[in-house]
Amino acid sequence: MTIMTKNHMVVAQNASGRSMNVPVYRFKGEKPGPVVYIQSSIHGAEVQGNVVIYQLIQALKDQQIAGEIILVPNCNPIGTNIKAGEYTLGRFDPVNGTNWNRGYFYDEEKVLAFAETVQDSDDIATIRNDFRHYWAECIAEKLASPWGLGLAQQLNLKLQQLAVNADFVLDLHNGPVSTRHIYIPEYARDAAYQFNFPHCIFIPNKFAGALDEATFCPWWTLQDALTARFGRPFAFGVEGFTLEMGSQEVIQFSEGKVDALSILTYLTQKDVLPASTLEPAGMDRIGVALKDYKTLFTQWGGMVEYCVKPGQKVTRGDTMARVLNIDELDTEAGCFTLEAPCDLIPMLHFPSASVLSGTQLFKVFTNYTYLTTA
Template sequence: MNKFIKEYLVVAQNASGRNMNVPLYRFIGTLPGPKVYIQSSIHGAEVQGNVVIYHLVQWLKTLPICGEIILVPNCNPVGTNIKAGEYTLGRFDPVNGTNWNRGYFFDEELVQQFAQEVTNDETIPDIKCKFRQQIKQQIQQKLEQEWGLGLAQRLNLKLQQLAFDADFVLDLHNGPVSTRHIYVPEYARKAAMSFNIPHVILIPNVFSGALDEATFCPWWTLQELLSAKRQTSIDFGVEAFTLEMGSQEVISFNDGEYDAKSILAFLSAKGSFLSHSFEPELMRRIAVTLNNYKILYTQQGGIVEYLAQPGELIKKGQVLARVLNVDTLEDERATTDIVAPCDVIAILHFPSASVLSGTQLYKCFTEFFELEASP
């Protein structure tokens, strides 16, 4: 049987000086295997991942695990509780405006220095253990610095300490009004075939502050440096992904079960279970490189009807949305059609019907292609 441990991590204190805790669910198998870290709701309005983790907990009570799986639902209770009327304003730290998902640690010079110090007789497991210790020590030093840290960065670093121990990291998110999609580093594109997610964004090994990048960038950089140094291919087997589970501010237990099985299929392919109990669905997966994942901005303000639904293919010149201008209701200027500048797949759109000029109206796939098992 798996060993189950429930712990609590203090991530902040409120203005009354009381600790704000998040639960950690640990499932440890009887046989060795990969370590997995999964978190949800780093942005407070993105709540569907909590339902996914609920279903994962139910499955992991009985599935024979190899290795360890750590689940951290609702990892940002501060963001979840920032409400304005009917809406959750949980994307940014309200004190200093920092994005809750942009305060993780990465130091490329540190990785380069570490690579120079690795000797030729050190094994891959020894290198991984030593590298993890060094990165986690650097994170702890930042947490303990006497000048302190902003709330968002402190939260991020505490979570990163947990995540950096893992071989596979999944960060569960939601778009505003969105279809399922996943961010996948280019080197791990084959892994996208193990998830039941039809839309794939291939991202370069460049750190922009998010948790997935803070996980795979150090390992990929070290891999490249040591492969060149030893004149042989080195693979540390560490991968990280951002999964967008649909729309924010809503949950669905049925969808949560579907996405939990999708994650279990991925973990099964990575050796987390004694048997391959879960298989990915046979489905068409459409991919795009990050530079072709485009934002369509509104040229005018007004009230918008979103005609293109998330996941829908829209041909060049077809109408994506219609804008109503209440200052000109008496003539033909009352409505304006916003058309697709090229063939696109609408992935998500702005959640409100009221928009200012320059609003990010849609995010779309352009120059997309079908993803195959091998590049």
């Protein structure tokens, strides 16, 4: 029997002193198994993940579960409510300017200090349990800093406390105008074949503040440290991902069902859903190293027509955008084209037609390879 519970967690207070809460849904199975943590909308405009969690909840009500699944939709209610006209400006803390997804905890020195306490006779289960307890204390210590923390980091650490015991962490995001893609740690490459995501970015053990990195970097670092110390491999099976599921400021229930199915397929492969028979889809899966996931910046400002769509294969020299130069409408320089610098696949592009110089116009796959074909 699977039991669902719901409670609310205070994540912040507004200027009137009122608490801002987020719902926390938990599905607990009778059988032991992995812990899964899934959250959405850490960036306020990235709302599609909430529909994915809704679809997951509908499906999980009828599923046998081994272990526990924790779901936190709309985990950043502050960001969701930062509006300017029809736009949601929920990517940065408006007080401190901090990216809402860059304040999670990681300290390599603390990981290495823990590694020195491990005994050669300790089994994997003991090391996992001890490290989780230790890491939870480190997060709590950071959150209790006597100097205080910025709002974004307070929020991140409270969410990280919910995720600290998870074996699998999924952070649901959206791009500005985007196609589906997923960030996968290099040591968990097999996950590319367990989700139904067409575009996979493999990332190294480098922490930049995001939740997926805050999940896998400590375990990856610990694995490497213990392998070097004892001369044998260690694998703890903890995986963290960022799932990019289309464009921000958009809700699509049918697409949410597609992504929920992809997540359920992954969880089936991880023995979280023992009665499920879901298998990964036969499809084109394209992989790229993070170093080959490039940003195309503008050297100019102007008004832009986007001529290629996210997910479209583009050949070097193809027109990616047409640009209107308002000061030169009466000359040949009034309109010019932006050409692809190499063969590439755009994942996302800037949402507005009005573009300043130095804008991140496109983010693209280069030097990509096919992992599977339909």
